[in-house]
Each structure stands twice: as structure tokens, then as C-alpha cells.
Amino acid sequence: MNESLEVLRIEKLCKDFSGLEILSGVDLIVKRGERHAVIGPNGAGKTTLFNIITGKYKPSSGRIYYRGRDVSGLSPDVLAQMGIARSFQITNVFQGLTVLENVLAGVRSKRGLKYSFFRRPVEQRELVERAKQIIEAVGLYDLMDRPVTSLAYGQQRALEIAITLSLDPHLILLDEPTAGMTREETKNVIELIDRITRGRTLIIIEHDMDVVFSLADTISVLHHGVIIASGSPEKIRNDQRVKDAYLGEE
Numbered sequence: 001m002n003e004s005l006e007v008l009r010i011e012k013l014c015k016d017f018s019g020l021e022i023l024s025g026v027d028l029i030v031k032r033g034e035r036h037a038v039i040g041p042n043g044a045g046k047t048t049l050f051n052i053i054t055g056k057y058k059p060s061s062g063r064i065y066y067r068g069r070d071v072s073g074l075s076p077d078v079l080a081q082m083g084i085a086r087s088f089q090i091t092n093v094f095q096g097l098t099v100l101e102n103v104l105a106g107v108r109s110k111r112g113l114k115y116s117f118f119r120r121p122v123e124q125r126e127l128v129e130r131a132k133q134i135i136e137a138v139g140l141y142d143l144m145d146r147p148v149t150s151l152a153y154g155q156q157r158a159l160e161i162a163i164t165l166s167l168d169p170h171l172i173l174l175d176e177p178t179a180g181m182t183r184e185e186t187k188n189v190i191e192l193i194d195r196i197t198r199g200r201t202l203i204i205i206e207h208d209m210d211v212v213f214s215l216a217d218t219i220s221v222l223h224h225g226v227i228i229a230s231g232s233p234e235k236i237r238n239d240q241r242v243k244d245a246y247l248g249e250e
Ligand SMILES: Nc1ncnc2c1ncn2[C@@H]1O[C@H](COP(=O)(O)OP(=O)(O)OP(=O)(O)O)[C@@H](O)[C@H]1O
Pocket: 017, 022, 040, 041, 042, 043, 044, 045, 046, 047, 048, 049
């Protein structure tokens, strides 16, 4: 395999909480441009895996390589600056600010600028333009001067994706982006994710198998703390261990 195509390589990753082992030797490779879904039963450790990749938790043992560099145990800030972005939960954004102000805050933080720090007007204009482009891409252009609190649920999720994109990431991690959505909203947000993350690498945790099998080109199945299968949707659908452990008769 060509190493340069690997965005993420996880080797023998273990994590325990107070002696209770949640991840027991996860091996995972995510290639550039992949739409990679991580699936598995409730409590399998999917979110824990995300928390380790994004630096929120440190691994108990094992290594994580991002674009060829060992990033095991680095802080969330450093990893974000390196281009690993996790979708924001709307509860973490500035509720009183407008859509534009929130996305602008992301664009500024990517450039290492603080929220209230005024640059030369020309730079300021360039940042605002970039923020507007992203807002347009997620379909919120007409709402950009609205406060976050006035947005409908689906629109708030679109804003989360916009803020994630404002960090200009190489690797995007989305934890159940369709949770709590209606069928129609789910369809729209999946179409949106597919469109606006093209050319970037995506890892998604998702319980909705319709979403997984329509969006992902690679699926890894986490079960009892290890990846029991990884491959194309076709391969996963026909994998006997996966059927036994998780997909059942679906
Ligand atoms: N900070 C923590 N301290 C102690 N235990 C934790 C912590 N974070 C997660 N766990 C435990 O790790 C296990 C795996 O949780 P995790 O949220 O990673 O699973 P998941 O696969 O994302 O589940 P779900 O599909 O239900 O979201 C659970 O038993 C959970 O209680």
C-alpha cells in the first residue's frame, strides 16, 4: 500500500476507564478521500475512539499516525491546527451570535486570530467572504444574519457542519450527524455532507444503516473493543462475523 494515501493509521489502540477496557487493540486505516463509517453496537466504544483521535482522551496504549506523523496523545488544539476537525455540537457554539459570526469565529481561529482581533480591512473582508462561501455551501445563506437560537433543528445541524468546514480540515469526524432527524432532514443532511466534504477525508459514526450504506465507501465494524471487519459496503454486508455480531438479518 502507498503510505502517502493514508490519512490515519491506528495501531493496537487500547483504552480503559478505571480498569474497564473499552478498546482492546483497535487497528484501523483511513485513506485519503475515503468516506469511512464506523459502526457497531451501543457501547462498543465508537465515541471513545473519536475522543482519542481528536485528543480529548489519551490512549492507554497503542499509536495513532496522522498523515504519516505519530500524533498519539497530542492535545485537541494541536490536532485541530493540524487539520483534524470534529463536528461541533450546537450546544458548543455561540447561541447569541449569528450564523455568520459563528462561522467567522471558526475561520479566524483557523488563521490563529482571536475573535475580537481586528486585522486590516482587506484581510477582514477576505475572512468574511470565506465564511459566506461556506454558509452558502450548506444552504444557510439567507439566514446568515439570524441568531443561532432562531434556527430550526436541521438548520442548526447544517451550521455545525459549516463551523467544522470553517476550520478547513483534512480529516472530518462526524458523530451521528443525523441523530434526531426526520427522514427528510436525514436525506438532506446526507446529501449535504456528501457534497461539501468531497475531496476531504471523512469518518462518520452512524447508527442508521440506510445512511451508512448510502454514504460510506468503506465501513469498519467495532465490536467488543476491536475492529472485526473493514472494507467495502458489499464486503461488510456479506461478512458472516458482522452478520452474527451486528447486522443480523438486516
Ligand atoms: N469518560 C468515561 N469514563 C468512564 N467510562 C466511559 C467514559 N467514556 C465512555 N465510557 C464508557 O465506554 C463505553 C463505550 O462508550 P462509547 O460512548 O464510546 O460507545 P459508543 O459505541 O459510542 O456507544 P453509542 O453507540 O451508544 O453512542 C461505555 O460503556 C461508556 O460508559
